[in-house]
Amino acid sequence: MVELKAPEYLLKERMERVEKTIGLGEPDKVPLIIFTCGDILRKYATGYELYFNYDKAREASIRFVIDYPTDVFLAALAAEGFIFALAFSDYPDIAPSVRFWTGPMHDTLGDKYTKWPGRELPEDSIFQFIGGQFMDTNEYDKFSENPVAFVNEVILPRACMNLEKPCSSRANASLIRLGFEVSRYLKFLGDSAADLARVGIPSLPLTFAYAPLDFIGDFLRCPTGALLDVRRHPDKVKQACEAMVEPIIKVALSLKPAGAKYAFIPLHLNEYLSPKLYNEFYWPTLKKVIVSLYEQGIRSLVFFEGWHDAHLETILELPKGWGVAYFEKTDVKKAKKILGGHTCIMGGIPPSLLLEATPDKIKEYVKGLLSEMKPGGGFILSPGVADIPRAVPRENLVALIEAVEEYGRY
Amino acid sequence: MSNREEILNKIRDAIVNLDIDNIQRLCEEALKAGIPAYEIVMNGMSKGMEIVGEKYERNEYFLAELIMAGEVMKEGMKVLEPHLKGGEVKKIGKVVIGTVRGDLHDIGKNIVATLLSAAGFEVIDLGVDVPPEKFVEAVKEYRPDIVGMSALLTTTMIEMENVIKALKEAGLRDKVKIIIGGAPVTKEFAEKIGADAAARDAVEGVNICKSWMEQK
Ligand code: B1M
Numbered sequence: 051m052v053e054l055k056a057p058e059y060l061l062k063e064r065m066e067r068v069e070k071t072i073g074l075g076e077p078d079k080v081p082l083i084i085f086t087c088g089d090i091l092r093k094y095a096t097g098y099e100l101y102f103n104y105d106k107a108r109e110a111s112i113r114f115v116i117d118y119p120t121d122v123f124l125a126a127l128a129a130e131g132f133i134f135a136l137a138f139s140d141y142p143d144i145a146p147s148v149r150f151w152t153g154p155m156h157d158t159l160g161d162k163y164t165k166w167p168g169r170e171l172p173e174d175s176i177f178q179f180i181g182g183q184f185m186d187t188n189e190y191d192k193f194s195e196n197p198v199a200f201v202n203e204v205i206l207p208r209a210c211m212n213l214e215k216p217c218s219s220r221a222n223a224s225l226i227r228l229g230f231e232v233s234r235y236l237k238f239l240g241d242s243a244a245d246l247a248r249v250g251i252p253s254l255p256l257t258f259a260y261a262p263l264d265f266i267g268d269f270l271r272c273p274t275g276a277l278l279d280v281r282r283h284p285d286k287v288k289q290a291c292e293a294m295v296e297p298i299i300k301v302a303l304s305l306k307p308a309g310a311k312y313a314f315i316p317l318h319l320n321e322y323l324s325p326k327l328y329n330e331f332y333w334p335t336l337k338k339v340i341v342s343l344y345e346q347g348i349r350s351l352v353f354f355e356g357w358h359d360a361h362l363e364t365i366l367e368l369p370k371g372w373g374v375a376y377f378e379k380t381d382v383k384k385a386k387k388i389l390g391g392h393t394c395i396m397g398g399i400p401p402s403l404l405l406e407a408t409p410d411k412i413k414e415y416v417k418g419l420l421s422e423m424k425p426g427g428g429f430i431l432s433p434g435v436a437d438i439p440r441a442v443p444r445e446n447l448v449a450l451i452e453a454v455e456e457y458g459r460y
Numbered sequence: 461m462s463n464r465e466e467i468l469n470k471i472r473d474a475i476v477n478l479d480i481d482n483i484q485r486l487c488e489e490a491l492k493a494g495i496p497a498y499e500i501v502m503n504g505m506s507k508g509m510e511i512v513g514e515k516y517e518r519n520e521y522f523l524a525e526l527i528m529a530g531e532v533m534k535e536g537m538k539v540l541e542p543h544l545k546g547g548e549v550k551k552i553g554k555v556v557i558g559t560v561r562g563d564l565h566d567i568g569k570n571i572v573a574t575l576l577s578a579a580g581f582e583v584i585d586l587g588v589d590v591p592p593e594k595f596v597e598a599v600k601e602y603r604p605d606i607v608g609m610s611a612l613l614t615t616t617m618i619e620m621e622n623v624i625k626a627l628k629e630a631g632l633r634d635k636v637k638i639i640i641g642g643a644p645v646t647k648e649f650a651e652k653i654g655a656d657a658a659a660r661d662a663v664e665g666v667n668i669c670k671s672w673m674e675q676k
Contacts, residue, residue: 089615176615180564274567277524278531281478322523356643360522379643401614402646439614 060250064121068254068430072312072349072394074371076427080420080458081121082451083396083432088127088176090114090438090447096174097167100127101153104238112245118447123251125242128152128235129164130179130316132260132301133209133269137201139297142304147232149258149301153177154234158227160211163269176437184208185270187279190286193270194293205270257310257348259302261336262291264318277322280331291335299342306348312373313343313350316435321356321379328361340368349373351396353435354380362388378434383422386429396430398423399450404433404442409449416453424460431458467493468504471536475508476515478528480535487539497543498550502580505533509578513663526662527567530574551582553673556598556636557608558586560619565612568642572608572662579666581606592619592626599632605676606669609655611642620645621653637672641665 055063067077084090088100094110101107107127115123131151138144148155153166165171165178184205185193193200207213212224243253266287267276279287302313315336323332340350350373358380365375370392377385377397385395398419403412416431423429431454438447467490474483490500512529515521521529555576559569566588573583584602586594599607607627611617620640627633633654640650641659650658656672659665 175562178564274527274531277527278480280524281528282480319524322527324520324522324524327522327524360519402644405614406646406648437614441614441618 055250057248057250061247061252064250065252068121068252071427071430072374074391074394074428076460078460080424080454080460081430082454082458083122083124083430084118084120084438085124085126085432085435087129087435087437088125089440090442091125091127092174092176092440097171097176098153098173101166101177102168104234104241108238108242108245111242112249115246115249115251117444118451119249119251120451121252122254123246124254124256126150129156129177130268131155131163132258132265133163133201133205135258135301136198136260136265136294136297137206139198139300139304142300142307144232145301146257146305147236148228152231152235154231155228158231159213159224162209162211179268181268181272182209183270183272183275187271187283187286190279190283190290194286194289197290197293198297209269254351255309255311256351257302257305257313259298259313259315259339259343259350260294261315261317261319261332261339262294262298263287263332263335264316265294265298266290267319273319273322276319280327284331287331291331295335295338295342298339302339302343302348303346306346311348313340313348314353315339315350316353317355317358320354320358320361323361325360329364333361333364337364337367340372344369344372351376354378355434359384365389365393368393374430376430376432376435382429383419386423390426390428394428394430395423396432397434398429398431399433401433401437401439401442404446404450405439407446409445412446412449413453413456416450417457420454420457424458427460463493464495467495468500468507471500471504472508472511475505475529475532475536476511478525478532480528480532483532483536484539487536491539491543497540500540501537501544501578505536506578506580509533509575513575513666516661517663523567523571526571530571533574533578550580552580553606553669553676554582554584554602554604555606555608555669556584556586556595556602556604557610558590558595558598559588559610559612560616560623561589561591562619563611563613563616564588565610565642568612568662569608569610572610572641572659572665575662575666576608576669579670581669592623595623596626596630596632599627599636600630604636606637606639606672608665608669609638609640611640611645614644617642617644617649620655624654637669639665639668 068081070077071081091110094113095106099106111125128150135145135149167173167175213221267273353376355378374394374396382395382398471486559566573585577583609620638655639657640655645658647658657668
């Protein structure tokens with residue numbers, strides 16, 4: 051269904067719709083937001099093209115939103131690279147620009163965290179974040195003393211082949227090249243946002259933060275290592291998490307002068323932890339980050355990966371209207387019973403539905419879901435950042451968009 | 461309670477309490493007391509893993525505890541393995557397991573493998589990113605009762621179908637039961653690709669495998 055409205059009008063209408071919802075209000079229609087790391091865009095370009103050729107990536111995004119217009123479309127055609135942002139957290143002009151890690155940046159520094167199509171992977175795949183163990187348990191103290199210094203001086207040389215020997219000609223040249231690449235990437239981001247605006251799709255003014263324990267699991271100790279450390283070195287883990295709070299907040303605030311309003315925080319280890327461990331090791335420092343940002347005018351958009359059911363109540367410890375709770379597997383209806391009126395809820399569309407159901411089934415599902423989620427506002431419909439697989443049939447995505455049109459009006 | 465029983469109970473409890481720092485010492489003590497290694501595995505550690513599994517089902521334990529218990533068991537096995545003579549432990553069945561091609565998620569697969577070993581299966585773990593050919597080769601070489609596959613990505617799920625096709629082509633499909641698992645996997649999907657079962661979690665997976673062996 052095509053909305054016959056001028057792009058400038060649509061842009062404003064959609065942004066207002068989303069902002070009103072995040073502010074716990076009832077908009078004119080339930081907003082639909084699509085996040086992707088590229089899988090669905092492989093309908094228009096190969097994985098390699100998406101991540102290494104900015105022109106092709108722009109073209110794929112624009113074709114996608116013309117085929118499938120939603121309230122916000124967010125393509126993060128780059129891998130998890132928060133460690134680089136943390137490394138530069140004292141430099142607000144640099145930190146946010148290296149927060150996501152692109153294919154060409156991978157070429158430049160030779161990081162071991164990621165694998166890319168046309169490099170370590172077949173041409174037409176999506177990039178992969180692999181992570182790994184780059185720190186030993188006996189290094190926690192050093193890390194906690196000064197996480198930023200430790201990451202720069204010890205972790206990055208271990209994790210990036212071209213930075214192996216700090217201050218070497220090769221390492222320095224790589225950093226200069228990284229600078230060039232960052233300029234190209236920033237231009238691409240700006241151009242892409244302008245492309246979307248031209249067809250009436252707004253971009254969320256995002257900045258980025260992280261849960262400290264996830265930082266340990268993703269970049270320092272691997273997920274299993276981090277979990278074992280929680281058991282064997284509980285105090286060290288807590289100390290390290292505390293030490294990261296300040297630099298993480300700095301990274302998030304670095305984009306505030308440029309107008310950023312929402313800090314995107316993807317969680318990973320949340321579902322692994324029992325309430326006891328979650329409340330002891332994970333939540334306290336994450337909560338500090340969220341609350342501190344809220345007090346400084348930045349709301350958070352937290353992707354609660356996996357099942358977050360056991361920890362739903364803790365969200366109520368945050369100030370009302372703190373931001374958006376974006377759920378992956380947790381039933382949003384159940385979440386609403388606990389969080390309704392306090393927290394904007396986002397999610398509701400499992401990838402298996404888009405993949406396996408028929409258009410009619412999808413409409414029926416959305417109708418049922420919205421009948422419960424719509425009243426009172428504060429709900430954004432979205433598939434997880436888990437990605438919409440390329441294999442999702444066109445008619446299913448169209449059915450999703452039409453269903454919001456049919457059943458999402460207030 | 462005999463001394464023997466007491467030691468085995470301590471080992472069981474070390475697994476249940478995730479006591480990674482004492483498991484090796486306890487296993488050594490058990491060996492010194494003359495308890496055969498296989499008995500320590502079956503009546504100590506495996507009993508512990510069983511309880512861990514039950515606690516997980518009851519939401520008393522979470523993934524972190526399942527993973528930690530697996531690591532505790534691994535530590536214990538380091539001490540016991542040299543004392544386990546081939547054939548001494550009576551195995552209830554043989555499973556070839558792996559994460560399919562293109563997929564590197566192994567936390568879930570490792571839990572399943574650990575619980576299967578604890579339940580008395582001989583487990584041949586092919587690791588991650590396993591291409592169909594490698595599954596076929598392993599089935600030829602080890603003649604397992606069961607093939608287990610894990611996938612966490614919607615982009616790699618389809619590899620499971622490729623493995624089943626490859627097994628069919630090699631004439632091996634009817635020789636094995638096939639179980640699949642991983643977050644995106646559903647019963648409907650299992651049916652569609654011709655697997656025998658899909659497991660929601662590791663405990664259910666092990667129960668399915670056990671029930672197949674009982675029917676044999
Ligand atoms: C044989 O019989 C059986 C029987 C039962 C079986 C079985 C087999 N196998 C499993 N089971 C069952 O028993 C287990 C215990 O009960 C269960 O196993 P599970 O494996 O389901 O559960 C585990 C015990 C715990 N769960 C996990 O271990 C997965 C957790 C999450 C956070 C996750 C992790 C940890 C990782 N990841 Co990845 N990762 C995510 C996950 C999000 C989430 N919270 O689910 C998921 C799965 N990852 C995803 C993605 C996209 C990716 N990951 C990637 C990488 C990684 C890490 C390496 C960082 C790490 C894996 C570490 C490792 N060694 O395994 C990349 C791919 C790498 C690759 N080629 O595989 C990458 C592509 C990210 C990227 N763009 O770089 C998403 C998949 C989306 C989709 N639907 O396709 C994802 C859902 C995250 C998300 N929300 O976007 C049951 O399913």
